[in-house]
Amino acid sequence: MSDLHIYNSYTRQKEKFEPIVKDHVGMYVCGPTVSGESHMGHARPYITFDVVYRYLTHLGYKVRYVRNITDAGHFEEEGREAQDKVSEKAQLERLEPMELVQKYSNLFHWGMRLFNNIDPNIEPTATGHVIEQISMIQKIMDEGFAYEQNGSVYFDVKKYAEAYPYGKLSGRKIDELLETTRDLDGQDEKRNKVDFALWKKAPPQHIMRWASPWGEGFPGWHIECSAMSSKYLGKEFDLHGGGMDLQFPHHESEIAQSTIAHGCAPARYWMHNNMITINGKKMGKSYNNVIKITELFSGDHPMLEQAYHPMVVRFNILQTHYRSTLDFSNESLQASEKAFRRLWDAYEVLQKLEPGTNDNAGDKELNEKVTKWCNECADFMNDDMNTAKVIANLFEMAPVINGIKGGQVSKEALSADTYKLMLSTFDTYLVEVLGMKPLQVQQDNKIDQVLSLLIEIRNDARTRKDYATSDLIRNKLTEAGVMLKDEKDGSVSYTIE
RNA sequence: GGUCACGUGGCCGAGAGGUUAGGCAGAGGUCUGCAAAACCUUGUACAGCGGUUCGAAUCCGCUCGUGACCUCCA
Numbered sequence: 001m002s003d004l005h006i007y008n009s010y011t012r013q014k015e016k017f018e019p020i021v022k023d024h025v026g027m028y029v030c031g032p033t034v035s036g037e038s039h040m041g042h043a044r045p046y047i048t049f050d051v052v053y054r055y056l057t058h059l060g061y062k063v064r065y066v067r068n069i070t071d072a073g074h075f076e077e078e079g080r081e082a083q084d085k086v087s088e089k090a091q092l093e094r095l096e097p098m099e100l101v102q103k104y105s106n107l108f109h110w111g112m113r114l115f116n117n118i119d120p121n122i123e124p125t126a127t128g129h130v131i132e133q134i135s136m137i138q139k140i141m142d143e144g145f146a147y148e149q150n151g152s153v154y155f156d157v158k159k160y161a162e163a164y165p166y167g168k169l170s171g172r173k174i175d176e177l178l179e180t181t182r183d184l185d186g187q188d189e190k191r192n193k194v195d196f197a198l199w200k201k202a203p204p205q206h207i208m209r210w211a212s213p214w215g216e217g218f219p220g221w222h223i224e225c226s227a228m229s230s231k232y233l234g235k236e237f238d239l240h241g242g243g244m245d246l247q248f249p250h251h252e253s254e255i256a257q258s259t260i261a262h263g264c265a266p267a268r269y270w271m272h273n274n275m276i277t278i279n280g281k282k283m284g285k286s287y288n289n290v291i292k293i294t295e296l297f298s299g300d301h302p303m304l305e306q307a308y309h310p311m312v313v314r315f316n317i318l319q320t321h322y323r324s325t326l327d328f329s330n331e332s333l334q335a336s337e338k339a340f341r342r343l344w345d346a347y348e349v350l351q352k353l354e355p356g357t358n359d360n361a362g363d364k365e366l367n368e369k370v371t372k373w374c375n376e377c378a379d380f381m382n383d384d385m386n387t388a389k390v391i392a393n394l395f396e397m398a399p400v401i402n403g404i405k406g407g408q409v410s411k412e413a414l415s416a417d418t419y420k421l422m423l424s425t426f427d428t429y430l431v432e433v434l435g436m437k438p439l440q441v442q443q444d445n446k447i448d449q450v451l452s453l454l455i456e457i458r459n460d461a462r463t464r465k466d467y468a469t470s471d472l473i474r475n476k477l478t479e480a481g482v483m484l485k486d487e488k489d490g491s492v493s494y495t496i497e
Numbered sequence: 498g499g500u501c502a503c504g505u506g507g508c509c510g511a512g513a514g515g516u517u518a519g520g521c522a523g524a525g526g527u528c529u530g531c532a533a534a535a536c537c538u539u540g541u542a543c544a545g546c547g548g549u550u551c552g553a554a555u556c557c558g559c560u561c562g563u564g565a566c567c568u569c570c571a
Contacts, residue, residue, distance in 0.1 A: 030571075038571090045571045172567075176499060221569085243571030250570090273571070274502095280563065284570055319520070320510060325503080325564075332509045335521035342520090345534085388511050392519035399536070406528085408536045467530060474532075485534055493534095 002382045004059065006239075007323060009247065009270040010169050014384055017269065019238050025056050025063045026237030028229040028267065030246055031123070033070040034104035035089050038111055039290035040313070040328065041243075041276045041283040047314055047435075048273045048322040048385075049241045050117040054433050055381050066232050067120040068225060069108075071101040072127045072208055072218055097207050101127075111293040114310040116435045122232050126224040130210045133219040133227040137198045139261045149189040151201030151215040157194040160256050169255060169270060170248035196253050198223050222253035229266055230258065240267035244274055245282075271322075278303070278328040291328070305330040308337070309439050315340040318387040318434055339395075344438055346398040347426045349405050355419040362412035366400065370418055373397055374425040381433065390429050397422060406488060440496055447496070451482065455492045458484075 004017040019025050029049045032038055046067075056063045089100060112119070126133075137153055140146040145156050160166055161174040177194045197220035202209040209216045229237065235258070242251065251270065258266040275282045278289050291301050299307030316336035320326045361367030373393040380389040401422070403409030414422075430436050454473055461469035474484050481497035 032571080033569090042571050048571095170566075171501060173500080177567080179499090245566070245570055248566060249568090275565075275571075277564080282565070282570090286568085286570065316509090324510080327509080329509075331521075335509060337521095339520045342534095349535095386511080389518075392511070395519055402535050403537095406535050408527090462530080465530070471531075478533090483533070486529075486532085488528075488535085 002379045004055075004382045005384055006269050006271060007384045008268075009272045010265075015269070017238075019061065020236060020268065023061060025061045025239065026233035027053065027056070027063055027065045027239040027241065028225070028233055028237060029065070029067045029120070029240075030225060030242035030250070031067040031069050032104075032108050034101050034108060036104060036285075037292045037294060038104075038108050039283060039285075039292045040296055041290065043111070043115060043293060043313065044276050044317055044322075044326065045241065045243050045273045046112060046117055047115055047317050049271075050115075050435060051318065051387060051433065052239070052241065052271070052385060053118060053120075054435055055385065058428065058433055064122070064233060065118075065120040066122045066124065066229060068228050069101075069105055069123055069125045070224065071098075071105070071125045072130075072224070098127075107294070111310075114297065115314050116311070116437050118435070124228045124232065126219065126228075127208070129224065129228050129231065130219060132231055133223045134199075134210075134212050136223060136227045136230075136257070136261050137219075138213065140198065140257060143260050145260045146198055147191065148214050151217060152189060152197060153199040153214055153220075154190050154195040155198050155253070155256060156191060157196065157256065158192045160260065161194075164256070164259055166256060167252065170252045172248060172252070196220060196222060196249060198257070222250055223257060225250070226254050226257045226261070226266060229254075230262060235262035235266070236264045237267055239269050239271060241271045241273070244272040245284075247272055273322045274325045276317075276326050276328055280327065283328065303328075303330075306334075308333050311437055311439055312337045312340055315391075315436065319391055321384075321386060321388050323384075340436070341439065343391075343394060343398060343430070344436070346401045347430060348438075350397075350401045350423055350426060353401070353404060353419065354411070355416050356411055357416055358412055359415060359417075361415040361418060362410050363414070366409070367414050367418050370397060370400060370414060370422060374421045377425055377429045381429075387434060390434065394426065394430060397425075451477075451494060455484070455494075459492065 005014045006017050007013070008015045027049070029045065032042060049065075049067075053063055053065045137146065140155065141148070141153065145160055146153050147156060157166060158174070158178065166172075166174055167177070174194065178192060199212060199214055199217050199219055201215055201217045206218070208218055210218060229240070240251070240254075255265045258264065275284075277283060278291070281287055281289060283290050291303060295301040295304065296308055296313060297310060299305075312333060316333055317326060319336060319339075373396045376393055377390045380386040380393070383389075400409060400414075404411055404413070454477065458470045458473040461467070461473070477484055477494075483495050483497075485493050485495075487493055
């Protein structure tokens with residue numbers, strides 16, 4: 001089996017993954033800002049890194065997965081009239097800031113659960129770590145890389161860049177950044193336009209505010225991740241994940257802050273997922289083209305032709321490599337829905353197949369192919385989490401599984417070991433690693449009994465060649481969302497929508 | 498304007514110097530009382546123009562197109 005390789009955004013190449021501490025992985029993912037509802041674009045990183053977490057765990061690593069909740073507004077720096085997203089929205093909705101934060105945190109967690117994302121081990125909030133942030137800012141000041149100006153504190157990027165490779169992660173050159181002519185509020189306080197805020201003085205109307213050595217204010221955007229990741233994962237940890245759009249300035253700033261405060265860059269491997277686009281444009285609030293997660297699940301949005309099950313969305317996302325853009329479309333989602341149904345059905349068929357006891361495969365060639373498809377799954381995941389290829393291989397096996405059931409493929413074609421391998425591959429990759437769940441919930445017993453009775457009556461009619469009755473039963477059930485299928489062996493199965 | 502990506506068959510999307518991605522849709526067939534499902538067969542694509550090479554969709558250059566970041570952003 002191959003070794004795990006990950007594309008490291010920092011070095012721009014695939015690298016063999018080797019944790020700092022043997023068998024342990026520290027992983028930090030930038031979490032949501034809970035000033036509003038999450039949209040489809042937000043779903044991607046959390047699903048992507050959920051799979052990363054699942055796969056690392058599958059490989060036997062003890063993973064500590066930290067994902068923050070940004071519940072304090074520090075979007076003040078660019079200084080539009082919105083001083084602080086959280087408090088502004090709070091005034092609008094006449095809610096306490098923390099009430100608002102609670103509301104959207106709950107909604108976020110609701111969505112994550114439906115996507116079948118495993119909860120992080122630690123989910124720290126920015127407001128709960130103001131002290132840590134203040135002390136980290138202080139440390140940076142003590143080191144001489146930050147300065148205070150009118151109650152705000154800024155990081156001295158120019159000075160930093162003289163000694164450290166500022167811009168390496170995001171591929172930026174400091175000289176070009178210094179030349180950027182952007183007229184933004186607060187710029188006059190900074191020594192250079194590239195400097196970023198570590199601490200912002202709170203204007204009088206600002207609701208969220210904390211006391212600090214520099215007066216009342218609130219932390220800058222980038223410092224929370226640095227303070228919280230180092231607190232729970234140490235000064236240097238293994239993996240840092242997030243959306244590509246966070247590379248600059250957020251992650252670049254994190255690196256600078258940590259380098260000064262802790263003497264090293266925070267993470268060894270940086271992973272960035274690409275964006276979800278809609279009509280070719282990035283889905284994002286600035287473009288006003290978002291489809292919220294609640295809308296996606298309910299179908300209540302002008303762009304949506306139907307509601308989409310969370311597992312369909314998850315499957316759709318995993319059918320694309322995480323570093324490629326993924327264009328939203330109804331056709332794509334609908335194709336994924338059908339595809340996932342077929343794959344999951346095959347998995348259920350596989351679980352019910354009688355493995356047999358033959359040591360030797362009746363069809364050596366097919367047996368070899370199946371073995372190869374199974375074994376390749378590990379290689380594909382090891383190659384920078386290529387979930388798309390894993391899914392493709394699982395699909396390769398669907399006709400084999402269905403063929404065995406339908407009689408087109410001999411039951412003896414595969415050896416008993418290969419049956420087991422196939423089943424364990426689906427268990428491991430489809431369920432455990434990709435985190436897929438069935439679309440329908442298990443129906444309860446009473447419905448089972450009622451349907452059994454109807455099926456019995458229908459079968460009776462069919463033996464009498466009373467097709468009017470049998471078709472009536474089937475058609476009425478179809479209308480009610482219950483689909484009957486006459487199987488080859490004479491049995492009748494059904495699925496409930 | 499600067500930096501960086503990307504451009505694959507009807508659609509979505511992997512991959513990558515010579516050998517089938519996969520899914521959805523379409524066509525034909527098998528099975529079936531009819532359906533549905535399933536199974537089988539079927540598509541030879543890689544923006545354009547040059548170059549490197551025995552050979553390129555895959556490498557290099559140019560052109561065109563699209564997008565991302567440079568500001569909050571997943």
